[in-house]
Amino acid sequence: MPTTTAAAIGAAQRRVAGPSLARRLEANPFTWLVPVAVMLGVFYLYPILDVFRLGLTNASLVGNDERYTLVTLRAMFENPALLDILKTTFVFTFASVIGQQVLGLAIALIVMRGERRKLKGMVALRTLVLIAWVIPGIANGLIWQMLFSEAPFGAINSVLRMIHIPPVAWLSDPNIAMLSAVISNVWRGTAFSMIVFYAALKAIDPTLYEAASVDGASGSQKLRFITLPQLRAAILVNSILVTIQTLNTFDAIISLTGGGPGRATEVLSLFTFNTVFRNYDLAGGSVLSVLMLVISLVLALGYASLLPRREASE
Amino acid sequence: MMRLRLVTALLASAAALVAVTAHADNLVTKDRVGPADAPKSFTLRLTNDGPTSTDPVWAEGYQKLFSDFIQRHPGWRIDLERMSDNIGQEQARMLEQAKSGNGPDCAAVDSFVLALFKGANVLKPLDEYFTKEEVADLFPFIRDGITGPDGKIYAWWWNTDLRVLYRNKEIVPDAPKDWAGLKAAALASKEKGGEGVLFNGGRWEGTTFDWLANFWAQGGKLVDDKGKPIFAEGENREKFLKAVNYFKDLVDSGAAPKRVATIVNYDEFNAAAAAGTAALFIGGNWQYGQLKNTLEPEEFAKWTFSEIPGPTAGERSTGTGGWTFGAFSNDPEKVAMCAAVIKEIYAGPGNALQQQLPTAAALYGKYDIFKTPANETFAKALVNGQARPGVPIYPEISNQIQIMMGDVLSGTKTPEAALDAANTAVQAAFARL
Numbered sequence: 001m002p003t004t005t006a007a008a009i010g011a012a013q014r015r016v017a018g019p020s021l022a023r024r025l026e027a028n029p030f031t032w033l034v035p036v037a038v039m040l041g042v043f044y045l046y047p048i049l050d051v052f053r054l055g056l057t058n059a060s061l062v063g064n065d066e067r068y069t070l071v072t073l074r075a076m077f078e079n080p081a082l083l084d085i086l087k088t089t090f091v092f093t094f095a096s097v098i099g100q101q102v103l104g105l106a107i108a109l110i111v112m113r114g115e116r117r118k119l120k121g122m123v124a125l126r127t128l129v130l131i132a133w134v135i136p137g138i139a140n141g142l143i144w145q146m147l148f149s150e151a152p153f154g155a156i157n158s159v160l161r162m163i164h165i166p167p168v169a170w171l172s173d174p175n176i177a178m179l180s181a182v183i184s185n186v187w188r189g190t191a192f193s194m195i196v197f198y199a200a201l202k203a204i205d206p207t208l209y210e211a212a213s214v215d216g217a218s219g220s221q222k223l224r225f226i227t228l229p230q231l232r233a234a235i236l237v238n239s240i241l242v243t244i245q246t247l248n249t250f251d252a253i254i255s256l257t258g259g260g261p262g263r264a265t266e267v268l269s270l271f272t273f274n275t276v277f278r279n280y281d282l283a284g285g286s287v288l289s290v291l292m293l294v295i296s297l298v299l300a301l302g303y304a305s306l307l308p309r310r311e312a313s314e
Numbered sequence: 315m316m317r318l319r320l321v322t323a324l325l326a327s328a329a330a331l332v333a334v335t336a337h338a339d340n341l342v343t344k345d346r347v348g349p350a351d352a353p354k355s356f357t358l359r360l361t362n363d364g365p366t367s368t369d370p371v372w373a374e375g376y377q378k379l380f381s382d383f384i385q386r387h388p389g390w391r392i393d394l395e396r397m398s399d400n401i402g403q404e405q406a407r408m409l410e411q412a413k414s415g416n417g418p419d420c421a422a423v424d425s426f427v428l429a430l431f432k433g434a435n436v437l438k439p440l441d442e443y444f445t446k447e448e449v450a451d452l453f454p455f456i457r458d459g460i461t462g463p464d465g466k467i468y469a470w471w472w473n474t475d476l477r478v479l480y481r482n483k484e485i486v487p488d489a490p491k492d493w494a495g496l497k498a499a500a501l502a503s504k505e506k507g508g509e510g511v512l513f514n515g516g517r518w519e520g521t522t523f524d525w526l527a528n529f530w531a532q533g534g535k536l537v538d539d540k541g542k543p544i545f546a547e548g549e550n551r552e553k554f555l556k557a558v559n560y561f562k563d564l565v566d567s568g569a570a571p572k573r574v575a576t577i578v579n580y581d582e583f584n585a586a587a588a589a590g591t592a593a594l595f596i597g598g599n600w601q602y603g604q605l606k607n608t609l610e611p612e613e614f615a616k617w618t619f620s621e622i623p624g625p626t627a628g629e630r631s632t633g634t635g636g637w638t639f640g641a642f643s644n645d646p647e648k649v650a651m652c653a654a655v656i657k658e659i660y661a662g663p664g665n666a667l668q669q670q671l672p673t674a675a676a677l678y679g680k681y682d683i684f685k686t687p688a689n690e691t692f693a694k695a696l697v698n699g700q701a702r703p704g705v706p707i708y709p710e711i712s713n714q715i716q717i718m719m720g721d722v723l724s725g726t727k728t729p730e731a732a733l734d735a736a737n738t739a740v741q742a743a744f745a746r747l
Contacts, residue, residue, distance in 0.1 A: 058746065061410050062430045062706050075746055081739065150573035151582070152509065152591045171576040174724050258517030261575040261720030262727070266517075277403040279710050279743060280430070 048293070054286035061280035072283040076291075081263060081271075089247070089268040091178060092185070096246045097239060099186035104193020104238075105231075109223075111194075112201050126198075133191035141255030144184035145171075148256075174264035177257055181265045184256055185249060192245075193238055200234035201227070233308055240303045244296050268292055341384055342377045345394050348384040352391035356648040358655065359395040359408065359421035363637065363668065366396050375667040379659045386658070390651060397422070402519070402709075412436035412642045419643035420652030425636045426519075428459060428469055429704025437468040438641045443653030444470065451674040455701045460638060470653075472660045473670040474636035475598050476692060476699055477524050478619040480583070480605075485593035489620035491627040493528075493560050496594070500569035503593040510569045512586060512595040515561070515723050516578035522712040523633045523702065524596050525719065528557035530631035530700045531624035541705035543744055546737035556625070558722055558729040565723050575723040584608055587617065596622060599692045603669050619688075621695050634699035636673065671696070710743040 025031045055073065059066045076082065107129055114122040135143070147155045148170035157167035170180045208226050217225070228235075250269040253259060259266035259274070266274075269292065276285030341348055342365050348355075360366070365380050367373040384390060395418055397404040405427045411417040413434055423431055431437055439462075449457060449467060456471045479496070481489065485503050490496040500511040514520040526536075529545075534553035536545045545554050564570040577583075580601060586592035588608050599619075606614050624630045639660065641652040665672045666681040671692055678684045678693055702708055714736035721727040727735070 060747070061406050061413075062434055063747070071746065075742060079739075079742070080735070150571070150576060151586060151589070153585075153589050169572060172572045172574075172724060174726055257576070258578050258716075260517035260716070261515075261724040262717050264720070264724075264726075273403075274713065277406045278713055280406055280409075280706070281743070281746070284746075 051286045051289050051293075054283055055290050057283050059282040059286070061276070061282055072281075073287055076284050076287040084263060085266055085268055085271045088178070088263070088266060092182060092249075092265070092267050093243060093246045095182040096185045096189065096249075097242050099182060100189040100193045100242050100246075101235065101238060103186060103190040104195075105197045107190065107194045108197035108201055109227075111198060126194075129191045129194055131191075132188050135188065137188070137249065137251030138255045140184060140188045141252040144180065144187070144252075145256050148180050171257055172261055174261055177261060177264050181253055181256060184252055185246065188252065189242060189245065193242060196234055196238045196241075197231065200231050204230045236303050236307050240300045243299050243303070247292060247296055268295075341381045346391060347380045347394060348391035350391065353389055354647070355391040355393055356419040356643065356645075356651050357393045357395055358652075359397060359418040361397050361401070361422050361637065362399075363422065363660075363664065364394065364396070366394065372668055376659070376664075379663055379667070383655065383658050387651065387654065392651075392655075395421075409434060409436070417642040419645070419648045420639065420641050420655060423469055423638045423640045425459060425471055425474075425638050426702045426704075426708070428471075428638055428640075429708075430706060431640060432462050432468050432704075433706065436642055438643065438649045439466040439468060440470060440641065440649070440653055440656075441466050443650065443657070448674070451676050453673055453675070453696065453699075455634065455699060456636075456673040459701060459704060469638040469640040470656045470661060471636055471638040471673050472656060473665055473668070474634050474673050474696070474699070475600055475671060476632045476634050476695055477527060477596055477598055477622055478632065478692070478695060479622050480587070480595050480597050480601065480617060480619045482587075482593040482616050483618050484616045489618075490623045492623045493625050496623045497564060497567065497569045500564065500594055501567065504568065506593070507591075508593040509571045509573075509586065509591050510594070511564060512577065512583055512592050513561075513570065513574055514577050514580070514596075515574035515719055516576050517716045517720060518578040519712055519716075520578070520580065521719050522715040523635065525557065525561060525715070526700075526702070527622045527631045527633055528560055528624070529554055530633075531622075531629040532556065533629075536711055537703050537705050537707065541703070541707060543707055543711055543737070543740045545711070545740075546733055551733070554733060555729050558718070558733065560625075561719070562722050562729060572723070575720055600668075600670060602688055602692075619691070621698065630698045631700050632695060632698055634696065634701050636671075706747055707740065707744050711740050714739050 056068055056070070057066050058069050058072055107125075111122050111126055114125070132140075149155065150157060150167065150169060150172055152158075154167075154170075156170065160167055169176055171177050204227065208230070209222060212222050212226055247267075248269050250267065250273050253265055253267060253270055254273070257265045259270050268288065272285050272288040272292065275281045275288060344366050347358075347365070362368055363372070363376070365373060365376040367376060380392070384392065397408075401424055405424050408417055408421060408423075409427070409431060412431070413436055417436065423437075444467065452460075452471070453474070456474065460467045460469045460471050462468045479490065481499070482503075485506050485508060486499045488499075490499045496511060504510050514524050529536075532553040534545065534550050534557070536543065536550075538544045544550055561570075565572060565574065580597055583592065583595040583597045584601060584604055586595065587605060602617075602619065605617055609617070621630050622632050639652065639656045641649040643649055643652070661674070662672070662677055662680065664670070665677060666683050669683055669689070671689070672678060672681075672684065678689075683689065684693070702712075718727075718729075718732040718736045721732045721735075722729050
């Protein structure tokens with residue numbers, strides 16, 4: 001039987017030579033990680049590294065002689081406007097994060113309570129809140145610009161006049177303009193917080209509330225001693241996401257106030273956009289982008305350090 | 315028999331007309347002009363001035379112009395690209411693309427950034443496609459704008475615009491001649507229930523451009539011959555502060571509402587005119603047509619316009635802008651097609667379609683639309699027209715003037731402090747250029 005003999009010899013040779021290259025590659029985890037590593041490297045890591053590189057140059061959209069220098073770095077950090085812009089960014093981000101979380105939690109609690117009582121319209125309520133989240137930032141800014149318009153025919157001021165309340169300088173007063181920007185951002189971002197908190201509330205063991213009820217706990221005591229502690233991780237994760245999202249927000253502001261009046265609502269992301277696309281200063285914009293990245297990372301690490309640790313036994 | 319022949323002829327004509335119309339419709343799609351399988355093609359990047367315009371009249375007119383054009387140039391296809399309304403970002407992005415060799419073959423370039431494109435050496439000369447007479451017929455500031463340091467023309471500036479003072483004749487019968495006259499007229503209009511005078515005062519280019527007329531009317535200069543910012547030095551500083559204080563006084567006195575600090579769109583003036591709350595506003599010449607389309611005929615009849623008042627009746631200026639076309643392609647055939655698009659579609663027919671002011675004197679006599687009293691008045695006002703300086707530092711100067719205007723009008727800073735802050739920022743940016 002020559003065929004059988006040849007097959008047996010081949011099998012014996014393969015056993016001596018070990019597994020084939022394809023099989024060895026298949027067994028190696030790095031083979032499976034390479035495509036995603038390449039994708040991340042090309043589309044995420046390379047642009048970040050290039051921004052770092054550009055920040056150390058004098059690159060401009062109009063110039064041709066790009067060279068490495070620390071002048072841009074110094075010029076950006078010595079810019080007298082930067083401190084005011086950082087303060088504005090802090091106020092806008094802090095107020096937006098707090099506003100979105102409080103409102104998001106309130107709506108999630110209402111939806112949960114409604115579902116527990118089998119009230120109709122809870123799905124509609126959730127959908128209604130989500131609509132604001134779907135609206136693009138530019139459109140969001142335009143909608144609120146129409147609402148806050150200080151023209152005699154402006155929507156909100158017209159309603160105020162009807163109830164004999166004097167009109168408000170929503171966008172022309174520097175202090176109120178910031179409040180208006182925060183309101184428009186909170187309106188848009190609340191839905192995201194609501195989803196996160198709704199999911200986290202669903203995961204809370206109902207027996208905790210039953211036990212609390214048996215002990216005679218009031219509604220506010222249940223919120224303080226059960227709901228909020230159980231939501232700690234969700235609140236912190238949500239804080240990280242909302243903070244980064246708010247730090248990157250410029251589209252809603254650019255269409256609402258353009259950053260004005262003066263620089264009253266010019267946040268860091270809008271300042272970066274203006275530096276690159278209005279002043280054609282690619283290097284300056286890169287320095288500011290790196291600054292945004294650093295701020296986001298520091299805040300994210302700060303929040304993450306507060307996250308509850310899993311026990312070793314788990 | 316005769317009747318049968320007539321019916322047959324009519325049916326045949328109708329069928330032919332439908333076929334031609336259908337053919338023309340197919341030739342212009344939202345992203346292409348000409349047959350999809352044409353052997354040669356070039357990319358054309360446009361603003362709202364094209365077949366995909368949001369204005370249905372303009373869109374229809376351009377579809378016809380482009381359809382006729384492509385039938386005169388068989389074998390070609392135009393791949394259309396559309397810019398968003400964020401013109402500043404679009405132009406900056408296009409400049410970067412052109413520098414890296416990835417720009418469109420032909421594109422609309424905003425006249426106020428044309429100097430940046432010329433400075434970056436990304437535009438191809440267009441001299442061989444325009445006669446010396448055609449170039450000589452352009453208004454001087456237009457000719458200067460498109461000419462490079464080597465004397466060649468690097469773009470074709472096909473339309474221009476200017477700013478004027480619109481007024482409701484029923485409320486403000488006489489045109490204000492100077493700053494004091496405008497303030498008095500605005501205060502008088504408030505007594506009749508209006509808002510006073512409206513102008514751009516928010517964070518956008520229109521604020522700088524419209525206000526600059528008051529600085530230029532005094533002979534003020536933003537930059538010197540070498541492009542260095544000098545607006546805060548010597549006599550220029552005085553003229554600058556005088557013009558800023560004029561706007562501040564309009565707001566402080568109530569002649570202009572505080573909300574001007576939030577206005578970032580000329581459409582706000584149309585809305586106020588339509589709502590009957592405004593009797594005076596500083597707007598663009600193109601708004602005359604918009605008011606005609608927006609207002610009822612009897613309401614539109616109340617509106618007229620005059621030159622922007624200067625500090626005195628003899629000192630006048632107005633900002634002039636407009637759009638150019640430039641070629642970025644290295645292929646001479648595509649550059650020639652770009653020039654053909656400019657000559658056959660935009661410079662003349664496009665002006666007439668959009669009622670946008672031509673840049674050459676001859677075109678005012680060629681089209682009836684520009685022989686109307688309104689357009690003749692606009693053309694005369696161009697005598698006092700001034701274009702923004704074509705220097706790389708201009709965008710930062712404009713940005714700082716917008717910030718300064720917001721700070722001054724909202725009372726956050728005094729005009730002097732705001733000017734000093736603006737000058738510090740501009741000089742720092744200039745040092746890095």
